[in-house]
Amino acid sequence: MRTTRAHSVEDLRRAARRRMPRAVFDVVDGGAGDEHTLRWNREAFERIPLRPKALVDVAHVDTTTTVLGDRVSMPLLLAPCSFARMCHSDAEPAVARAAGRAGTVYVVPGGSGERPEVVIRSAGGPLWYQLYLKPDQAMNDELVERVAAAGYRTLCVTIDTPIKPYREKDLRNGVTLPVSPSPRLALAGLAHPRWSRDFLFGTGGAGLDLFAARRAYTNFTDAIMHSRSVTAGEIRRLRDRWQGPLVVKGVLRGDEVAEMADLGVDGVVVSNHGGRNLDGAPATIDVLAEVVDAAAGRLDVLLDSGVRRGTDVVRALALGAKAVLVGRPYMFALAAGGEAGVDRVLELLHNEIVRAMSLVGVTTVKEIDRSLVGPAPATARPADVRGGTA
Numbered sequence: 001m002r003t004t005r006a007h008s009v010e011d012l013r014r015a016a017r018r019r020m021p022r023a024v025f026d027v028v029d030g031g032a033g034d035e036h037t038l039r040w041n042r043e044a045f046e047r048i049p050l051r052p053k054a055l056v057d058v059a060h061v062d063t064t065t066t067v068l069g070d071r072v073s074m075p076l077l078l079a080p081c082s083f084a085r086m087c088h089s090d091a092e093p094a095v096a097r098a099a100g101r102a103g104t105v106y107v108v109p110g111g112s113g114e115r116p117e118v119v120i121r122s123a124g125g126p127l128w129y130q131l132y133l134k135p136d137q138a139m140n141d142e143l144v145e146r147v148a149a150a151g152y153r154t155l156c157v158t159i160d161t162p163i164k165p166y167r168e169k170d171l172r173n174g175v176t177l178p179v180s181p182s183p184r185l186a187l188a189g190l191a192h193p194r195w196s197r198d199f200l201f202g203t204g205g206a207g208l209d210l211f212a213a214r215r216a217y218t219n220f221t222d223a224i225m226h227s228r229s230v231t232a233g234e235i236r237r238l239r240d241r242w243q244g245p246l247v248v249k250g251v252l253r254g255d256e257v258a259e260m261a262d263l264g265v266d267g268v269v270v271s272n273h274g275g276r277n278l279d280g281a282p283a284t285i286d287v288l289a290e291v292v293d294a295a296a297g298r299l300d301v302l303l304d305s306g307v308r309r310g311t312d313v314v315r316a317l318a319l320g321a322k323a324v325l326v327g328r329p330y331m332f333a334l335a336a337g338g339e340a341g342v343d344r345v346l347e348l349l350h351n352e353i354v355r356a357m358s359l360v361g362v363t364t365v366k367e368i369d370r371s372l373v374g375p376a377p378a379t380a381r382p383a384d385v386r387g388g389t390a
């Protein structure tokens with residue numbers, strides 16, 4: 001698809017669904033269990049009204065900001081997502097290039113199909129590295145050293161995946177980890193020839209590129225299948241070994257934030273993994289204000305899970321997030337149009353942020369405050385669930 005014809009994240013999602021075998025699309029699109037949390041992530045954003053200011057000159061809107069020392073063109077970063085090679089053979093290096101062109105940060109996933117050293121060579125801007133801890137401490141230490149030597153400045157450790165992910169949709173679709181070829185998957189591939197050609201041969205078309213596909217699976221399986229609990233002791237150990245900013249991804253409670261700040265963590269990502277792990281976890285926007293208030297400025301609070309619109313970015317910043325991250329939006333874009341697709345989704349989201357800021361009457365990111373949101377409509381859950389929205 002020529003992704004210039006897509007005008008929203010949802011357009012790109014539909015294009016991705018057409019291009020990919022259904023079982024593969026579901027791996028990206030789906031959530032855990034009954035997908036309650038996946039749904040709540042969207043519903044919670046949709047329930048928060050925006051309260052625009054009038055009498056403001058919005059002829060010039062500046063979306064730039066600084067996140068943990070990195071200057072970015074907008075308060076929207078790309079979340080770490082494994083499986084990029086399943087969306088498009090150009091995979092993580094393409095995402096890194098597009099992020100660099102758009103002037104924002106890409107958090108390279110621990111389960112990246114390409115080695116961190118290869119991805120950073122493609123980057124035009126700052127990259128962060130996301131870590132899943134493995135049981136073998138020596139392997140963790142070695143990886144952290146490798147990542148630092150490669151030039152990554154910020155390390156992001158994910159704490160919400162202490163056990164192997166379990167998604168019934170994938171099991172029903174016959175997609176297991178590690179992935180094993182089956183007649184069903186082969187048939188689905190035949191029905192989606194453009195996707196299959198790219199998956200099997202890559203964009204170079206020089207020959208069978210199954211090696212890269214296989215490496216992507218092996219790396220992901222390796223990172224995730226042996227993932228383990230991250231305790232305070234592990235964070236302390238990482239803090240001792242990592243010189244740059246340290247971010248913890250997967251926080252959903254305010255009462256843990258002071259301890260993280262004490263441990264020397266520089267930032268937390270309020271995340272429920274896009275509704276892919278604990279079904280029943282709250283929508284992130286519903287707990288954001290609680291986490292921000294608990295952080296009391298001691299560390300930066302970021303948010304992901306369900307961000308699809310520029311107006312969602314304004315809602316999250318109004319409730320105290322420094323920036324947001326998106327996962328599926330750029331994965332759909334990658335599937336729909338490769339690297340150009342990722343350019344397109346970042347262009348769309350940037351334009352939406354400019355439009356949303358203009359329409360709520362702010363010209364800089366710093367001006368976005370709690371007065372711009374709420375009160376929640378009467379049909380919504382009680383205000384205290386949202387943590388005291390002004």
Ligand SMILES: Cc1cc2nc3c(=O)[nH]c(=O)nc-3n(C[C@H](O)[C@H](O)[C@H](O)COP(=O)(O)O)c2cc1C
Pocket residue numbers: 027028029041079080081082083109110111130158249271272273274275276304305306307325326327328329331
């Ligand atoms: C296909 C896919 C793979 C993911 N892989 C990882 C991963 O390897 N590490 C990680 O910390 N989070 C991973 N996530 C979660 C994202 O980083 C992020 O929290 C989530 O996608 C945000 O929600 P959104 O997709 O609604 O934007 C993955 C998400 C998706 C959709």
